[in-house]
Amino acid sequence: MIAIDYLHHISLAVTDLDRARSFYSHILCLNEIERPAFDFPGAWYQVGSQQLHLIVYPEASTLRGTDELTSREGHFAFRVKSYEDTLKWLKSTGIEIHENYYSKSGFAQLFVSDPDGNLIELNIER
Numbered sequence: 229m230i231a232i233d234y235l236h237h238i239s240l241a242v243t244d245l246d247r248a249r250s251f252y253s254h255i256l257c258l259n260e261i262e263r264p265a266f267d268f269p270g271a272w273y274q275v276g277s278q279q280l281h282l283i284v285y286p287e288a289s290t291l292r293g294t295d296e297l298t299s300r301e302g303h304f305a306f307r308v309k310s311y312e313d314t315l316k317w318l319k320s321t322g323i324e325i326h327e328n329y330y331s332k333s334g335f336a337q338l339f340v341s342d343p344d345g346n347l348i349e350l351n352i353e354r
Contacts, residue, residue, distance in 0.1 A: 237272075237279035238304050240346045241288030245269050247343045248282050255321050255340075256306075256348070275306065292345040297326035299339060303347035311336045311352045318350075329354070 242248040249271055252258045258273040258280065269284040292301065308314045311329070315338060318325050326339040331351075338350040 235278055237281050239281040239283055240342075240344075241285040241290050242270075242282050242342070242344045242346070243284065243286040243291070244343065245271060245282070245284050248284075251342045252280070252282065255318070255323060257317075292341075292347070295324070295341045295345045297324060297339045297341060297347070299326070299328060299331075299337065299349070301347045303339070303349050305337075305349035305351050308350045308352050311338070314338060314350050314352075 249260070252271070252273055253260055258275060261272050261274045261279070263270060263272040263281075271282045273280040273282075315325070315327070318338065318340060323340055328337040328339070331337045333351075334354065335351045336354050339347060340350070341347050
């Protein structure tokens with residue numbers, strides 16, 4: 229049996245580190261943290277007690293190749309403190325948003341994609 233304690237980090241492939249940093253730092257307002265001196269470019273972010281690791285790897289087979297917003301694609305979710313404030317902020321940035329306030333999941337959802345098409349859900353209990 230495996231006894232999992234918690235999710236430590238999520239790693240995502242990106243193609244352009246500056247563009248990805250701009251999105252995760254300025255659109256999603258995440259705090260970039262120190263990253264070990266790997267022999268490939270990337271960036272790490274602290275998200276609560278977990279981390280998000282960006283790895284520059286344009287050849288990745290995990291890149292979706294689209295920025296279409298749909299809740300059925302593989303994605304990860306951040307729990308936000310306020311749906312309304314998050315929606316207002318995202319709209320002010322001009323980013324495309326898919327809203328699903330009355331999701332059957334029981335929580336209100338917003339979906340966005342990063343510049344490489346990685347799908348991100350932002351949600352809150354209704």
